[in-house]
Ligand SMILES: CC[C@@H](C(=O)O)C(=O)SCCNC(=O)CCNC(=O)[C@H](O)C(C)(C)COP(=O)(O)OP(=O)(O)OC[C@H]1O[C@@H](n2cnc3c(N)ncnc32)[C@H](O)[C@@H]1OP(=O)(O)O
């Protein structure tokens with residue numbers, strides 16, 4: 570069911586500082602900041618030869634990363650995103666297996682303009698999983 574790792578996400582308290590650290594200190598290519606109010610985050614992607622790193626900063630009053638940053642004020646690894654070819658089939662298979670699909674189970678459009686869903690970290694070894702249809 571799982572394809573490539575699309576991205577690994579890091580929640581950060583200061584997106585500009587994190588992006589500058591990746592650009593200037595690590596010499597990475599980074600994208601322009603993208604505000605995604607429906608997801609409650611602003612993102613920058615670090616583009617790498619084999620995958621991407623997504624830097625996330627909270628946006629708005631009800632950001633889903635606010636509690637995570639309260640527990641990890643300096644930031645930290647937040648989720649891993651796997652590609653799937655059929656997100657509805659993947660969702661239904663996971664639900665049938667007892668995994669908790671977050672939200673109402675309807676995919677949202679993610680940062681790449683593709684449908685995404687999230688799976689509860691307590692069901693997957695303490696790691697929040699994002700699925701992205703490609
Ligand atoms: C940019 C768009 C898109 C893309 O295209 O790439 C994105 O990536 S958007 C990224 C942000 N969106 C989301 O994270 C949506 C899904 N997340 C959620 O619905 C919530 O964050 C959550 C996972 C349900 C957590 O809810 P929250 O209210 O923050 O915390 P809880 O207290 O309910 O947490 C319960 C439990 O889980 C632990 N936890 C929380 N977040 C993580 C995490 N990222 N990784 C590992 N574990 C996590 C939390 O610590 C709690 O554990 P205990 O303390 O043991 O109870």
Ligand SMILES: [Co+2]
Pocket residue numbers: 576578623648650699
């Ligand atoms: Co993501």
